[in-house]
Amino acid sequence: MxxxxxxxxxxxxxxxxxxxxxxxxxxxxxxxxxxxxxxxxxxxxxxxxxxxxxxxxxxxxxxxxxxxxxxxxxxxxxxxxxxxxxxxxxxxxxxxxxxxxxxxxxxxxxxxxxxxxxxxxxxxxxxxxxxxxxxxxxxxxxxxxxxxxxxxxxxxxxxxxxxxxxxxxxxxxxxxxxxxxxxxxKSSIENDSALDLINRDFKDFNIHGKKFGIGQIELIDGSMAESKKPAILEEMKKLHKDGGYNTLLLLITDIMKEGSEMLVVSDDIPAIENVFGIKCDEKHCAWVDGMMSRKKQVVPPLETKL
Amino acid sequence: MxxxxxxxxxxxxxxxxxxxxxxxxxxxxxxxxxxxxxxxxxxxxxxxxxxxxxxxxxxxxxxxxxxxxxxxxxxxxxxxxxxxxxxxxxxxxxxxxxxxxxxxxxxxxxxxxxxxxxxxxxxxxxxxxxxxxxxxxxxxxxxxxxxxxxxxxxxxxxxxxxxxxxxxxxxxxxxxxxxxxxxxxKSSIENDSALDLINRDFKDFNIHGKKFGIGQIELIDGSMAESKKPAILEEMKKLHKDGGYNTLLLLITDIMKEGSEMLVVSDDIPAIENVFGIKCDEKHCAWVDGMMSRKKQVVPPLETKL
Incomplete structure (x- = not known):
């Protein structure tokens, strides 16, 4: 065997x-x-x-x-x-x-x-x-x-x-x-395309029958991703539409600051904002202090509060 | 907590x-x-x-x-x-x-x-x-x-x-x-009704979307259940109809002989016979030599061969 x-x-x-x-x-x-x-x-x-x-x-x-x-x-x-x-x-x-x-x-x-x-x-x-x-x-x-x-x-x-x-x-x-x-x-992202970054640590979840995709990029300094954010958002919008997702989330985690910027593309952004108590800016972004773990801090509230 | x-x-x-x-x-x-x-x-x-x-x-x-x-x-x-x-x-x-x-x-x-x-x-x-x-x-x-x-x-x-x-x-x-x-x-069954005996160790299973109920009675001497078999079969037929079961199986296991009599009530008896390589008599019964375990010898073949 x-x-x-x-x-x-x-x-x-x-x-x-x-x-x-x-x-x-x-x-x-x-x-x-x-x-x-x-x-x-x-x-x-x-x-x-x-x-x-x-x-x-x-x-x-x-x-x-x-x-x-x-x-x-x-x-x-x-x-x-x-x-x-x-x-x-x-x-x-x-x-x-x-x-x-x-x-x-x-x-x-x-x-x-x-x-x-x-x-x-x-x-x-x-x-x-x-x-x-x-x-x-x-x-x-x-x-x-x-x-x-x-x-x-x-x-x-x-x-x-x-x-x-x-x-x-x-x-x-x-x-x-x-x-x-x-x-x-892990934090050297200069050579990565926007799609590479989304896919770096990306998982599909079925949440109450809806398709969610949640990715995470962990960086020593979150601002290293700043210049790539517009392109990442474009790719997320494309993926959201073509992939049949209800919601796409990307955490850009700042390890030293111990928190994440959350990028949200969703059929229902207010519902997602409500789950995490956040308010996204016009770039679909919100900083979430202390947010480090998809498994412990993102998936469970989606499961229980949506 | x-x-x-x-x-x-x-x-x-x-x-x-x-x-x-x-x-x-x-x-x-x-x-x-x-x-x-x-x-x-x-x-x-x-x-x-x-x-x-x-x-x-x-x-x-x-x-x-x-x-x-x-x-x-x-x-x-x-x-x-x-x-x-x-x-x-x-x-x-x-x-x-x-x-x-x-x-x-x-x-x-x-x-x-x-x-x-x-x-x-x-x-x-x-x-x-x-x-x-x-x-x-x-x-x-x-x-x-x-x-x-x-x-x-x-x-x-x-x-x-x-x-x-x-x-x-x-x-x-x-x-x-x-x-x-x-x-x-465990083998003293004189005081048990037919339904008691079916329920003694009975579990529901979802097999390929169909409802199966599988029970087991373990006796030192399987023949102790002989006189109760007609009543058990009647109860199984009733339960099959009223409970929405595709198939009901009851193993009357003879611990000393190391095998079981299998009672079968099903929408498709030939399919069940085929899974276990058995032929039921007119009382819906077949002896299966060596059959001792629902978990290892009944459920897996149903999952894979049906």
Whole structure:
């Protein structure tokens, strides 16, 4: 048996590195596994993979008849179209339940922590299996990426503990310095088109039967995106129309200021403003102080207040 | 915060005892929790609860606005109607994913093992928390009940290990003797009506958009149900018609012979016969050798072969 491991579409660093980590977990258990991805890796992930000399996972599109392990999502909209024809044997995630169904009992590890890599660190520990040093280094980066250097409100004590343990395994003395270096890579957006930026960390959600698309760009200094905002807004309007979206949201997160500029294109802008208690300017923008996490601060209010 | 813990409708021993065990887990973590149930307890569960001096969980029907922990199911059809209005923070289960959605990240412990009590034993162990002796004794019984004294094909090494550990904690020298005593209680069906027997361990399933109801009665000697079969069949036909079922199945499992008599009432009996490779007699009955588990041997073929 070969287990195909993969995460959500438009993979971020945690989705890719968690995939590599779970493939290692299966190998440590004596089960053949292949790390896969749905979509290209972003510059930050490329930095991590090169830093630790790992291989980029293969691209997977169809999973019919395959045995699969999922990381970092259980949202059917973020999985291959034929996921129902796969045998899902394993899930490691730190998100809400997406409504996934499958045919047989499975391993499921969910924890309300800051990253899937934290959940997977705990699985290795519980099973008494060793994480290879270079994988541990990449996992450390994935935790710091998903928790935005522990600044995101999704951060828990478990994430800090995981980084401490992973740093020991990987022999990294100053994890936060490495995190800052990684964030600088993530913040270089000069060469990205407006569409690249929207897609950088973009996820579809079905909210009360309506299609929502929510993206996030995390920058050390949010003003770095200022000159690109008009072009981004144009692309969002096009995508809103052509993609059948009720609402498109893009968070331009300023890591140091600890807040986000929210760009809103929607069939019903007042309803969205109402959910977040904001008022958009003529450029469809509003600054939201303290807004760092799509998962914890954007999706739940949309689910409950719309 | 108070966490309301409960399992599926028509609770079996594993659903009830897992509920009690997870409420204890929350208390050990310093969180207030109440063990609840959806439906009456069966005679086997009553035996276990009395044997170990535990309290029968409270009945819960509405969960709106409550913080809840689920055990032994994630099937929306087996949960309160207003489950979407509850905040689900925890799941411990050993079944397939039922398609449940929720609004925020949660703890989820799934393992493809013989009982939810086994999964919960492992959680206590991982967290280094102690299981009270009387709860451990009841959990041991729940594992033996769900795995039919380790004869069910759902049985894993984890279940045997859990029983070993729980026996130590509870001071039970011969777990299998206790299991047999419990099975004898379960097998006394003289006082049960045909409807009682159908409902004893009955679950609704949505299979490809059609409503299925699947029940199971486990007896030390299957022939004990022989005289009740005509009345059971009549009740099944009535329930099939009045309940809007596509198909009703009842397994009368003979634990010693290691197989089940399957009673079939369906809109399409030949399709069901085809799934299981059986031919029903004029009493809608067929013996299926080796058939011990609804979860592993009934639901998956219906999902994949219908």
């Amino acid at each position: 070969t287990v195909y491991v993969f995460g959500h579409t438009n993979p971020d660093s945690d989705a890719i590195i968690s995939t590599i980590a779970v493939a290692e977990l299966f190998k440590a258990r004596g089960v053949d596994a292949i790390a896969c991805k749905q979509g290209d890796i972003n510059p930050e992930t490329k930095f991590i993979i090169e830093k630790f000399g790992l291989d980029i996972p293969e691209t997977i599109t169809s999973v019919e008849g395959k045995t699969v392990a999922l990381v970092d999502t259980t949202e059917p909209t973020q999985l291959p179209e034929d996921i129902e024809k796969a045998s899902i044997v394993f899930v490691a995630d730190h998100h809400k339940l997406g409504g996934l169904k499958n045919a047989t009992p499975l391993e499921f590890y969910g924890q309300p922590v800051g990253s899937s890599s934290t959940v997977i660190t705990n699985i290795f520990k519980t099973e008494g299996k060793n994480i290879p040093a270079k994988v541990a280094g990449a996992m450390l980066c994935a935790v710091l990426s998903d928790t935005v250097l522990f600044k995101s409100p999704t951060t828990t004590e478990w994430d800090k503990k995981a980084v401490e343990e992973l740093a020991k395994i990987a022999g990294i003395e100053k994890p936060l310095d490495l995190g800052l270096e990684m964030l600088k890579v | 108070t966490v309301y813990v409960f399992g599926h409708t028509n609770p079996d021993s594993d659903a009830i005892i897992s509920t009690i065990a997870v409420a204890e887990l929350f208390k050990a973590r310093g969180v207030d929790a109440i063990a609840c149930k959806q439906g009456d307890i069966n005679p086997e569960t009553k035996f276990i609860i009395e044997k170990f001096g535990l309290d029968i969980p409270e009945t819960i029907t509405s969960v709106e606005g409550k913080t809840v922990a689920l055990v032994d199911t994630t099937e929306p059809t087996q949960l309160p109607e207003d489950i979407e209005k509850a905040s689900i923070v925890f799941v411990a289960d050993h079944h397939k994913l039922g398609g449940l959605k929720n609004a925020t990240p949660l703890e989820f412990y799934g393992q493809p093992v013989g009982s939810s009590s086994t999964v919960i034993t492992n959680i206590f162990k991982t967290e280094g928390k102690n299981i009270p002796a009387k709860v451990a004794g009841a959990m041991l019984c729940a594992v033996l009940s769900d795995t039919v004294l380790f004869k069910s094909p759902t049985t894993t090494e984890w279940d045997k290990k859990a029983v070993e550990e729980l026996a130590k904690i509870a001071g039970i020298e011969k777990p299998l003797d206790l299991g047999l005593e419990m099975l004898k209680v």
